[in-house]
Amino acid sequence: MASETAAPVVLTRARRKTTVPAGERITGGVSQAVLIVCAAVVVLPFLWTFMSSFKTSKQVLQSPFTLPDTLHFENYVNAWTQAGIGTFFVNTLIVVGGALVLTMVMGSMCAYFLARFRFIGNRAIYLLMVAGLTFPIFLAIVPLFFILKGLGLLGTLPGLAITYSAFALPFTVFFMVPFFRALPASVTEAAAIDGAGEWRTFFSIMVPMARPAISTLAILNFVGLWNQFLLPVALNPDQSKYVLTQGMAAFAGTAGYSIDFGALFAAVVMTILPVLIVYLVFQRALSGSVVIGADK
């Protein structure tokens, strides 16, 4: 046994040594070097921002490399209270939380219906939904402003949440339809024979079966909703109701040099942190779900 397995290994090694010259090691080294440089370009800005978030404005203006003399945690306090990041954070949690629930409930219901029931117009509705993925949102933004105004939802957190979820629907339906279509029909038939109605079948059979798809889409939607920028900037003019992204823009835009740089860096760190945590915790599931998207 041992000799049988050992022999080919030796053989391949020998062949590689003769056919692939020293260039092999150089190519390998270059590949590694390229990736290391890329990794540094990704990581350095974050590390620098993190370090700067502990400096005073004066130290920030001194040199990009001076280390903070002590960890100025007051930057975080200032950003949270004076710059209003705390309020924006809470608003964001409300809007994104509400929008996420709405998106997942409406998206999976709609996708389920489109995937598993045949009726006239099914295909047309599906295409209409998917078309929403490609329109530039800027075309819609002006009429949308007045629609929300007419509904009395302009500048309100619930109005913002429902708008977020309306714009997240196409993406959610697009990815959920193939998933529901792939679930075996026998399950619904068995449920029907056992006397379960449509509602029951969906909530006690389909939703549990679709949990992997629902949870990965929830993560992707969370990131997307958290990062939403144009919708709040255009539709949420009241400063007390700002969400994080628009609050950040307002904070950074206030005034060139009178700005509290330490607090600005701290605010950036606090905006990044929630998504970083979600990403690191669910990283595996997230990459997996991108694979689903890559097929189409």
Next chain:
Amino acid sequence: MTGIAPTLPTAGGPSRAARWRRKNLTVDKVSFAAVFLGVPLLVYVVLVLSPFVQAVGYSLTSWSGFDASTPFVGLANYVKAFTDDDFVQAVQNSVTLVLVLPIAIIAAALALASLVTIGGSSSGPVRGVKGGEFYRVLLFFPYIIPAIAVGIMWNQIYDPSNGLLNGILTAVGLNGFASYPWLGDARTAMIATMFVMFWASVGFYVVIFVAAIKALPAEIFEAARLDGAGRFRIATRITVPMLRANIRTSLIYTGIFSLDAFVFMSALNAGGGPQNSTLVISQELFKTAFTKGQFGYACAMGVVLAAITLLFAGVVFLVDRLTGGREDLTEE
């Protein structure tokens, strides 16, 4: 059997789905359809679909938004747009972005994905470079953090005197950059902005391409290598043609991303940059609508933006068709 709601599958693809018959309608089913299809559809039509349609209508009016009057002006807004120097500049900048960024992002993403998946040592099985998985996770990270945070961070990095970039450049002896304003000089503002957008999005496409390459049968790479193909040749002659469908979709998405660019511009040069060198359509539209209150005119700008988006998608499909032909290895 006939009393049971979802009829048994007949034949073919979507046959699994139940067919609805009028005589079978019960309270359960009607309420189910109303809520499951009706509610999401209503929200979608009111908040997403109807604004798009209305925008086209508004673009033909000189509506100011403050009263109900929407005076019809025909194509006057479009004529005005293309005689407006700022808007023409914005269109040029947006077109520059959409011509440069998608290709740069996709090319770099393909190269990195190839390194991560098939760039490894050419002895033994085909594999990526050491730690490929780690790089894939790391490179994806900029994509998930809010674009506004990315923009603000890079605005600080580009800062002429306190920024990280000039700090590094002077530290390695390039003193000419001691206080060079990357975002404040019309020669570099656009390139610096493009780099930030590139930085923020390339990782996403690396992940997509890594997944797609891993889905390809490994024998293809083994066979190519036995035939003496090197890593570069494998990447250009095998990976790229086989990922044709993914590349096409990714190009269209990066195109939409490049034509928007609003967040990045807001963070890096909110006013349009030195000599309007980074002014894009979306910024001009936003300003026209929400600070000038010229809603009809802003909608016309939106239609122009949508038209450019469609044109870009059309070009991508056309090029794909022209270069693909029968050599197309994908299943589509």
